[in-house]
Amino acid sequence: MELSNASQMALQAKERTIASLFTNDDRAKSMSIKAASLFLDYSKQNINDDELATLFSWAKEQKLTENITRMFAGEKINNTENRAVLHTVLRAPNSVKQTILKTEADEVIETEKRVEQIVNNIRSGKSVSAAGKRFTDVLVIGIGGSFYGVKVALSALNPFCSPSLSVHVLANIDGGAVHEKLAKLSVDTTLVIVISKTFTTQETMLNAQAVKQWMRSNANNELIDFSELMQLQWYAVSTNITKATEFGLSATNVLPMWDWVGGRFSLWSAVGLPLALAIGNNEFSQLKNGAYEMDQHFLTSQFEQNMPVIMALVGLWNRNVLGHSSLAILPYDHGMRALPGYLQQTDMESNGKSVNKQGDHLSCATAPIVFGQEGTNSQHAFMQLMHQSNEIIPTDFIVALQGSSDLKEHHKVLVANCFAQSEALMKGKTLLQAQQELIEQNFDKEDAEQLAPHKVMKGNTPSNMLLLDKVTPYSFGALLALYEHKIAVQGFLWNINSFDQWGVELGKQLGQQILAVIDGGEDVSLSSSTTALISQFKSANFCK
Numbered sequence: 001m002e003l004s005n006a007s008q009m010a011l012q013a014k015e016r017t018i019a020s021l022f023t024n025d026d027r028a029k030s031m032s033i034k035a036a037s038l039f040l041d042y043s044k045q046n047i048n049d050d051e052l053a054t055l056f057s058w059a060k061e062q063k064l065t066e067n068i069t070r071m072f073a074g075e076k077i078n079n080t081e082n083r084a085v086l087h088t089v090l091r092a093p094n095s096v097k098q099t100i101l102k103t104e105a106d107e108v109i110e111t112e113k114r115v116e117q118i119v120n121n122i123r124s125g126k127s128v129s130a131a132g133k134r135f136t137d138v139l140v141i142g143i144g145g146s147f148y149g150v151k152v153a154l155s156a157l158n159p160f161c162s163p164s165l166s167v168h169v170l171a172n173i174d175g176g177a178v179h180e181k182l183a184k185l186s187v188d189t190t191l192v193i194v195i196s197k198t199f200t201t202q203e204t205m206l207n208a209q210a211v212k213q214w215m216r217s218n219a220n221n222e223l224i225d226f227s228e229l230m231q232l233q234w235y236a237v238s239t240n241i242t243k244a245t246e247f248g249l250s251a252t253n254v255l256p257m258w259d260w261v262g263g264r265f266s267l268w269s270a271v272g273l274p275l276a277l278a279i280g281n282n283e284f285s286q287l288k289n290g291a292y293e294m295d296q297h298f299l300t301s302q303f304e305q306n307m308p309v310i311m312a313l314v315g316l317w318n319r320n321v322l323g324h325s326s327l328a329i330l331p332y333d334h335g336m337r338a339l340p341g342y343l344q345q346t347d348m349e350s351n352g353k354s355v356n357k358q359g360d361h362l363s364c365a366t367a368p369i370v371f372g373q374e375g376t377n378s379q380h381a382f383m384q385l386m387h388q389s390n391e392i393i394p395t396d397f398i399v400a401l402q403g404s405s406d407l408k409e410h411h412k413v414l415v416a417n418c419f420a421q422s423e424a425l426m427k428g429k430t431l432l433q434a435q436q437e438l439i440e441q442n443f444d445k446e447d448a449e450q451l452a453p454h455k456v457m458k459g460n461t462p463s464n465m466l467l468l469d470k471v472t473p474y475s476f477g478a479l480l481a482l483y484e485h486k487i488a489v490q491g492f493l494w495n496i497n498s499f500d501q502w503g504v505e506l507g508k509q510l511g512q513q514i515l516a517v518i519d520g521g522e523d524v525s526l527s528s529s530t531t532a533l534i535s536q537f538k539s540a541n542f543c544k
């Protein structure tokens with residue numbers, strides 16, 4: 001990021017307090033914006049109007065509009081994989097699909113209809129298991145982008161999920177996770193959906209094998225033909241029909257994916273099938289409608305009134321001008337507890353890069369370290385560090401005005417805590433204030449002076465406050481799209497490719513190499529540390 005006067009602006013910003021920027025009541029009003037049912041207040045950021053204006057004109061100079069337009073138009077902006085980035089088209093009306101995708105639109109529209117039909121058949125009991133029973137459970141197997149979207153939406157939209165069809169998600173390659181899931185399930189009432197764009201991902205394949213084996217061993221083999229069971233009880237979403245059918249899936253049960261939909265942006269495709277099964281077709285459409293409205297807002301609004309662009313620029317300001325390396329995501333909402341994990345992938349897998357699109361090394365920092373937890377739990381854990389360490393951690397607070405339960409007092413306390421934290425992070429407490437407080441509590445002057453430094457809170461921590469009227473499929477769809485676009489904008493401005501993820505490859509490759517050594521091979525290229533660790537593992541497992 002090359003802003004000509006960045007260091008001078010940083011100096012100026014670091015010398016002031018955020019609270020001092022509130023010279024009149026207008027700041028909260030002028031630094032807040034509504035879009036697609038969401039409300040963003042960014043007035044507690046350490047930025048003033050002039051600095052924002054500089055960022056807006058800089059973004060224009062960097063051809064941000066052109067980049068956004070190219071993405072929506074389907075140009076191959078994922079240059080290292082020669083792919084378009086078109087998840088947005090999946091939530092657009094059919095006429096837009098036809099304009100952008102041309103002949104491919106038919107398959108996309110057909111797939112949507114297939115998803116709807118499967119959802120209707122399963123939820124109505126028209127489609128039953130090989131044992132002739134109604135499905136009570138859906139087991140989803142997938143990882144990374146083929147997991148986080150479904151997981152976060154299932155949890156956030158839990159009040160909309162059918163009580164008679166439970167959806168479970170299996171991602172990690174850990175026998176403990178497999179047993180934990182399968183212990184709750186019965187072969188006769190479980191539908192399985194394997195989500196894997198490539199259908200080669202090691203974790204997903206091994207988990208799918210384990211589940212298939214469990215089904216084979218536990219089905220009533222005298223009465224049930226296993227290939228019929230696979231036909232009735234297994235679906236997949238993948239670009240790789242060959243691999244899926246080799247695995248044993250019927251080709252008609254493999255819903256397509258397209259190379260122009262990245263895994264971490266794929267919830268809007270047939271990858272959303274498990275979610276649609278849980279919440280129903282209408283609510284799944286609402287999720288897409290909310291995202292579509294955010295897309296339209298993003299595409300058509302001036303930068304000064306554009307929620308994703310504002311969030312992106314404020315994020316760049318924090319990261320590159322003020323030098324803050326992290327971003328805390330704090331949803332004050334039990335349903336949205338999976339959001340920090342989801343955004344860790346969306347943000348850090350997209351923008352965790354250090355070369356630009358041309359392959360040249362970048363001199364500026366890119367994606368922040370994203371972490372978080374639901375409020376108020378975070379207040380009793382890492383927020384101590386946010387208040388009193390030297391680290392300044394910009395924060396996104398997310399809360400719904402109306403709670404999803406009937407416990408109104410709980411929601412009042414939850415929201416009060418959320419607002420209180422944003423205020424406390426901004427204002428902090430000075431030494432003088434701390435001393436004063438202690439004296440008011442009847443400490444003598446000497447004790448007050450000694451204790452006061454321990455009660456100082458640095459304050460000046462910037463935050464966004466994102467409000468949803470209520471967590472609904474519509475507002476949650478808009479929220480996910482907001483973050484997708486914020487992250488894309490940051491990638492455009494850093495001139496990086498946000499849509500590839502080569503960084504995960506080396507680990508995968510070495511994983512295979514190490515597996516071969518565990519299985520008896522030799523590999524002199526491994527470090528002595530890793531070789532010793534492998535020996536320890538082998539003697540614990542194979543030499544007893």
Ligand SMILES: O=P(O)(O)OC[C@H]1O[C@](O)(CO)[C@@H](O)[C@@H]1O
Pocket residue numbers: 143144145146195196197198199200201204262263264501504
């Ligand atoms: O859908 P697949 O092909 O199983 O891949 C799973 C995930 O693995 C990744 O390659 C790395 O996390 C993601 O991009 C992808 O979503």
